[in-house]
Amino acid sequence: MARHSNGESVFSRVARIFEGFDPEHSALTVSELSERTGIPLPSTSRMVAEMIEYGWLCRDADKRVRVGMRIWELVARAAPVNELRAAALPVMTDLLGRAGRHVHLSIRAGREVLCVERLSAPGAIPDRTTTVGGRSPLPVSAPGLVLLAHAPAGLREAVLAAPLPAIAGEPVTDPNALRRLLSEIRHTGVAHCPGILDPAVTALAVPVRAAGGSTVAALSVALPATAAIPPMVPPLRAAGARIGRALGDHGPVRVGLPDTLTA
Structure with a gap:
């Protein structure tokens, strides 16, 4: 699994992205997500863009990031x-x-x-x-x-x-x-x-x-x-x-x- 220069795996960062959301923070800007996860803004932006392509995240009408419907589908099945x-x-x-x-x-x-x-x-x-x-x-x-x-x-x-x-x-x-x-x-x-x-x-x-x-x-x-x-x-x-x-x-x-x- 690919790792960043600090030794953290890509998977660990993906997990931190998801854990950045909670009932009080269900929609976040990329900057807010970067602040909540501690992941640098450029890396957060790249990861969010890729996760949106997979449907794991999505953007609402205000361009804020939310957990995507694809994740709900995967969880609901099993x-x-x-x-x-x-x-x-x-x-x-x-x-x-x-x-x-x-x-x-x-x-x-x-x-x-x-x-x-x-x-x-x-x-x-x-x-x-x-x-x-x-x-x-x-x-x-x-x-x-x-x-x-x-x-x-x-x-x-x-x-x-x-x-x-x-x-x-x-x-x-x-x-x-x-x-x-x-x-x-x-x-x-x-x-x-x-x-x-x-x-x-x-x-x-x-x-x-x-x-x-x-x-x-x-x-x-x-x-x-x-x-x-x-x-x-x-x-x-x-x-x-x-x-x-x-x-x-x-x-x-x-x-x-x-x-x-x-x-």
Whole structure:
């Protein structure tokens, strides 16, 4: 693979270009992309031009650069969560209709929680804390706490030993208190996380268990901070169980999640 004079491979620079985009920066000028990636402007300009030819990037009406439709096509064909999403979407749609709340499906990606699907309810409380493809540390959200509670013991202890990044809310940061909370989540099968990422939003989450009992995802709903919690728990638990059964209907469970996401 070709390398630049500083020893960095072309592939590494392509990866940095893609990582320059996020929900708050979905369209960038070439200069902005150069600043965000640290790649010199002439190199960024050449790479952007070539990536546009492949359809990996595109330009909008304002001549800003965006991720191209070709990348979406490639990911949509063989995304590692396709089977999980296919099993979950009918159940999530039903839960959305019954609860009238935003519904999220999340998986664990290393020490972070990654949202892989979201259904939004018209008229529900605005929720900007969870977007498809968005990540957050495991201990600061309801789905993250569920996934951390059911993660391998070694990873749990590593997360407990590491400091949390600074955030606006007040997550449980004492390792012993967090350890007790995770034990309670494993016992009750539900996590309640009030207003850490947004004071106006509280969240409930339950595990999605595949055949054999392994937790492969978390199903959650976003509620107003003032909402009553108990009425929402039974339908959420039932929905999580239904998704698990749908996965099990295919014989040996293969939800398509690579070890790099679930280990």
